[in-house]
Amino acid sequence: MTKAVIFDLDGLLIDSEVISLKMYQRIVQDYGQTLSMATYAQEYSGKSAVTNMQHLIERFDLPFDVDTGLKRALALEKTFMQDGVELKPGARVLLQFLHRNHYSVALASSSIKSRALDILTSHDVAQYFDQFTFGPDVDRGKPYPDIFLMACAKLQQQPADCLVLEDSEAGIQAATSAKIPVICVPDMKRPNQPYADQATAIVPSLTDVITYLKSVR
Incomplete structure (x- = not known):
């Protein structure tokens, strides 16, 4: 029982997953790349912010470290969550x-x-x-x-x-x-x-x- x-x-x-999707999409868009909803749902949904940022940096060859990426992600999340x-x-x-x-x-x-x-x-x-x-x-x-x-x-x-x-x-x-x-x-x-x-x-x-x-x- x-x-x-x-x-x-x-x-x-x-x-909140749609907010996380927009957050990661914005990060990779800044470097001329795209992240689809299908890829996000398959590879990022449910995992920790650190794991996701490590994967994002490796997958898209982004020119910053995990701590910098997490700070950027947190700032974006706060913006996207202003309406709750x-x-x-x-x-x-x-x-x-x-x-x-x-x-x-x-x-x-x-x-x-x-x-x-x-x-x-x-x-x-x-x-x-x-x-x-x-x-x-x-x-x-x-x-x-x-x-x-x-x-x-x-x-x-x-x-x-x-x-x-x-x-x-x-x-x-x-x-x-x-x-x-x-x-x-x-x-x-x-x-x-x-x-x-x-x-x-x-x-x-x-x-x-x-x-x-x-x-x-």
Whole structure:
């Protein structure tokens, strides 16, 4: 039986992946190159900012180091997020359901702590989470299982008793490697094989997770 639910943040709980796409597109456009949404979804979605910047620099042969790139990315993200970032449909309803039904809830995000908590607090949902794990807390980011295993440990739950909610292939792979059941709520793209087969279910929205949890109680 599921005792705890572990949330990803970007693209799953908040509608931010399109902002990340625009941010990386702007960086490579400054050097006369292009980054497609398909490439972003396949190679960058769900991974840490450091990993993505390293990959971006290598792929596009950009003339700066990772720290410089991260500063540029952060400045662009602040500009693009001036109008705020919305919760995904059904996010608040699902969090309230989990709270009412006494599930333990954690966030396991590749984001940095200050950014994630600022966003959750701005939407008045931070209080629904019992534990938080962020990208810098682990040595290896998604698709490695470390972040989800740490979340389970903080919740004092066995992986088999948890459920991960993810939108990205990297996240699905990380949860599967941690031996945690995972439901995918696709954002930019439906996961390709074999990631789709690794998911316990693929559902169109976060409200469908409530239906799933009711069916397995």
